[in-house]
Amino acid sequence: MVSERGLAVLRAIVQDYVATREPVGSKTIVDKHRFGVSAATIRNDMALLEDEELIAAPHTSSGRVPTDKGYRVFVDQLADIRPLSPAQRHAIEIFLGESVDIDDVLTRTVRALAQLTHQVALIQYPSVSRARIQHLEFVALAPRRVLTVLIADTGVVEQRVVELSVDYDDAALRALRDATNAALVGMPMADASAVLPAIVDGFPETLRPLAGELVESVGAIIGSTRQERLIMAGTANLVRTEHDFTGSIFPIMEAIEEQVELLKLFGEMAAEQHGVGGNRDVSVSIGRENEPFGLAETSVLTTGYGAASGPVARLGVLGPTRMDYSTNMAAVRAVARYLSRALGDQA
Amino acid sequence: MVSERGLAVLRAIVQDYVATREPVGSKTIVDKHRFGVSAATIRNDMALLEDEELIAAPHTSSGRVPTDKGYRVFVDQLADIRPLSPAQRHAIEIFLGESVDIDDVLTRTVRALAQLTHQVALIQYPSVSRARIQHLEFVALAPRRVLTVLIADTGVVEQRVVELSVDYDDAALRALRDATNAALVGMPMADASAVLPAIVDGFPETLRPLAGELVESVGAIIGSTRQERLIMAGTANLVRTEHDFTGSIFPIMEAIEEQVELLKLFGEMAAEQHGVGGNRDVSVSIGRENEPFGLAETSVLTTGYGAASGPVARLGVLGPTRMDYSTNMAAVRAVARYLSRALGDQA
DNA sequence: TATTGGCACTCATAGGTATTGAGTGCTAGT
DNA sequence: ACTAGCACTCAATACCTATGAGTGCCAATA
Numbered sequence: 001m002v003s004e005r006g007l008a009v010l011r012a013i014v015q016d017y018v019a020t021r022e023p024v025g026s027k028t029i030v031d032k033h034r035f036g037v038s039a040a041t042i043r044n045d046m047a048l049l050e051d052e053e054l055i056a057a058p059h060t061s062s063g064r065v066p067t068d069k070g071y072r073v074f075v076d077q078l079a080d081i082r083p084l085s086p087a088q089r090h091a092i093e094i095f096l097g098e099s100v101d102i103d104d105v106l107t108r109t110v111r112a113l114a115q116l117t118h119q120v121a122l123i124q125y126p127s128v129s130r131a132r133i134q135h136l137e138f139v140a141l142a143p144r145r146v147l148t149v150l151i152a153d154t155g156v157v158e159q160r161v162v163e164l165s166v167d168y169d170d171a172a173l174r175a176l177r178d179a180t181n182a183a184l185v186g187m188p189m190a191d192a193s194a195v196l197p198a199i200v201d202g203f204p205e206t207l208r209p210l211a212g213e214l215v216e217s218v219g220a221i222i223g224s225t226r227q228e229r230l231i232m233a234g235t236a237n238l239v240r241t242e243h244d245f246t247g248s249i250f251p252i253m254e255a256i257e258e259q260v261e262l263l264k265l266f267g268e269m270a271a272e273q274h275g276v277g278g279n280r281d282v283s284v285s286i287g288r289e290n291e292p293f294g295l296a297e298t299s300v301l302t303t304g305y306g307a308a309s310g311p312v313a314r315l316g317v318l319g320p321t322r323m324d325y326s327t328n329m330a331a332v333r334a335v336a337r338y339l340s341r342a343l344g345d346q347a
Numbered sequence: 348m349v350s351e352r353g354l355a356v357l358r359a360i361v362q363d364y365v366a367t368r369e370p371v372g373s374k375t376i377v378d379k380h381r382f383g384v385s386a387a388t389i390r391n392d393m394a395l396l397e398d399e400e401l402i403a404a405p406h407t408s409s410g411r412v413p414t415d416k417g418y419r420v421f422v423d424q425l426a427d428i429r430p431l432s433p434a435q436r437h438a439i440e441i442f443l444g445e446s447v448d449i450d451d452v453l454t455r456t457v458r459a460l461a462q463l464t465h466q467v468a469l470i471q472y473p474s475v476s477r478a479r480i481q482h483l484e485f486v487a488l489a490p491r492r493v494l495t496v497l498i499a500d501t502g503v504v505e506q507r508v509v510e511l512s513v514d515y516d517d518a519a520l521r522a523l524r525d526a527t528n529a530a531l532v533g534m535p536m537a538d539a540s541a542v543l544p545a546i547v548d549g550f551p552e553t554l555r556p557l558a559g560e561l562v563e564s565v566g567a568i569i570g571s572t573r574q575e576r577l578i579m580a581g582t583a584n585l586v587r588t589e590h591d592f593t594g595s596i597f598p599i600m601e602a603i604e605e606q607v608e609l610l611k612l613f614g615e616m617a618a619e620q621h622g623v624g625g626n627r628d629v630s631v632s633i634g635r636e637n638e639p640f641g642l643a644e645t646s647v648l649t650t651g652y653g654a655a656s657g658p659v660a661r662l663g664v665l666g667p668t669r670m671d672y673s674t675n676m677a678a679v680r681a682v683a684r685y686l687s688r689a690l691g692d693q694a
Numbered sequence: 695t696a697t698t699g700g701c702a703c704t705c706a707t708a709g710g711t712a713t714t715g716a717g718t719g720c721t722a723g724t
Numbered sequence: 725a726c727t728a729g730c731a732c733t734c735a736a737t738a739c740c741t742a743t744g745a746g747t748g749c750c751a752a753t754a
Contacts, residue, residue, distance in 0.1 A: 057717090058735090059733085060717090060718075060734060061718050061735085063716085101508075134488065135486060135494070137484065139496065147498060149506075157494070157506050161448075161502070234604070257582065391697085404746090404747080406706065407706095409704095409706075696753105696754090697753080703746105703747080704746090708741100709741085710742100711741105712737105712740100713738080714735105714736085715737105716734100716735095719731095719733105720729100721730090722729090723726105724728095
């Protein structure tokens with residue numbers, strides 16, 4: 001079993017290795033951290049840690065490096081999440097203060113997170129399906145062509161041009177708009193789909209075809225995959241940390257750009273909420289745990305964000321397994337709070 | 348002066364170097380390309396090319412590599428733009444065929460271009476200010492809160508939430524909508540700003556405050572910088588070609604992500620239209636020419652796209668100076684045509 | 695005059711060997 | 725339970741020596 005001091009040694013190894021990228025030796029530890037014991041004692045502890053597969057030696061005779069399992073223990077038990085400095089908080093506020101549009105808010109937020117962590121920052125687009133409908137509009141564009149606009153209470157606006165097979169007039173359009181709004185406003189998107197057919201049935205025979213096509217476009221918007229998208233910033237940072245990967249980072253960058261695997265991972269992290277160890281509102285997925293997503297050797301930290309009514313989606317950062325978890329977890333958490341507040345103001 | 352054959356040698360050097368990333372020697376040239384002369388003769392030609400600074404030798408005794416100037420001559424005089432293969436054209440059509448939304452069109456297009464060229468693909472967002480107004484809508488959201496929606500004939504939809512200092516009713520909103528539409532529809536955005544005050548003046552005293560605020564929001568949308576944005580794909584490809592850069596690609600990736608310098612470059616390339624050498628509708632900016640933008644050692648190929656009424660914006664690719672100009676120019680040109688057509692269909 | 699064969703010269707690259715030193719595991723002693 | 729001491733390992737470094745692709749130049753040739 002690993003002793004109390006053993007864990008302290010693990011913490012020291014993780015911190016030093018993250019800071020220097022050099023395998024950490026027993027001498028380094030006694031020099032930098034004030035353990036009251038000799039290097040030989042530390043070596044004994046390290047031998048135990050190695051038995052537990054929490055650390056490993058790159059070659060027979062070099063210092064130790066944390067394993068994925070070691071990082072896991074560090075994150076779950078040893079990392080202290082120190083809050084951001086006042087300067088950093090101030091920087092975020094200025095950064096986000098000027099934004100007006102929701103896309104603007106998201107773009108600025110993701111950039112702030114990237115700059116704060118020096119990693120790739122990711123924000124899942126606010127899920128339309130989990131939000132509520134605030135307003136619905138049909139805009140006449142041309143004969144047989146209408147623009148359907150759907151506004152969610154998160155401030156997200158979705159639109160789609162509909163080509164109709166039947167004619168319409170403004171009165172009909174207005175009537176349809178009023179009826180659908182009456183039926184849908186305030187309703188969670190997820191529940192809305194079920195109500196749609198009833199709306200069509202409520203119209204006189206003559207309007208049925210038009211109503212059918214327009215309402216269908218609403219359903220299409222709700223069911224659309226737009227919400228399954230990530231906004232990202234700081235991909236350049238992955239290049240900066242290239243040496244932390246054994247192979248090329250090309251496949252990783254490809255996977256990130258492709259988004260689809262990353263979104264699956266986001267989904268899983270949202271689902272498991274990752275135990276309840278302490279104040280762990282930030283989920284962490286480490287190294288090989290991400291292999292199924294083509295993201296081996298990376299770690300992903302995420303947390304939920306949204307209005308008071310509950311989380312709408314997730315945001316986080318991605319970087320090499322060898323990263324500063326303490327700082328990054330703090331940044332992710334703080335930025336999520338700022339974004340949630342900004343969205344609350346908005347909606 | 349460089350002889351006819353000398354230019355042919357330059358072409359051979361560029362092609363070989365691009366293909367192999369190895370400095371090209373005289374022997375290689377006589378082996379691969381059927382010049383009817385000996386290696387010694389080629390060496391004489393190469394000495395001349397070196398005097399003209401079209402090629403250079405990395406070290407005293409290795410093959411030659413094209414200089415930026417050499418690439419410039421190659422692009423302006425020697426590159427043959429071979430059309431895409433039928434398979435490639437087919438791939439594009441399938442790729443773009445399914446898209447419905449304009450954002451969807453752009454996203455798919457930029458991905459197609461990245462995949463075709465194996466470079467970073469860039470599309471400048473269709474400039475709102477150069478397009479015409481197709482429709483304008485004020486959507487009532489809540490007391491003192493209205494959503495202004497502006498639809499351009501390029502299919503671009505811009506929206507903004509307006510907080511009002513005065514109350515309104517639906518009738519007033521409708522009247523305003525009709526009046527502004529009557530005044531603005533069909534007008535180029537750039538000209539619209541001038542007309543806005545007159546619209547407000549056309550309203551009775553009581554509606555002036557409301558009209559003023561709403562019309563102002565229209566002006567804000569038109570003047571917004573949203574159009575100054577790039578959609579991009581294939582940044583992973585830069586990593587793949589990392590060895591083509593002397594230093595780290597980190598600053599380059601940063602510059603690309605930042606977008607602002609890149610947009611300046613796009614602007615310049617649009618302005619100069621780059622001479623009239625032959626069928627040069629694709630502009631090329633090579634290596635050190637891009638240094639002021641923080642993009643030394645890269646080349647950028649762009650061309651305009653848009654409806655029949657003229658170019659709306661530009662698209663192109665960015666990659667290391669050592670790239671396959673012939674193929675990439677062909678791809679850029681072809682994709683621009685497909686996109687222009689898709690936008691025409693859309694609008 | 696343009697081209698070619700021949701040749702000495704250069705210099706990056708690859709391979710081989712010796713040296714160094716950080717760090718370990720182990721054992722015996724406190 | 726801890727520590728000092730010591731033999732051992734092995735990556736990293738330096739240094740040396742081919743090797744060979746490729747050049748520039750010159751004299752010979754068409």
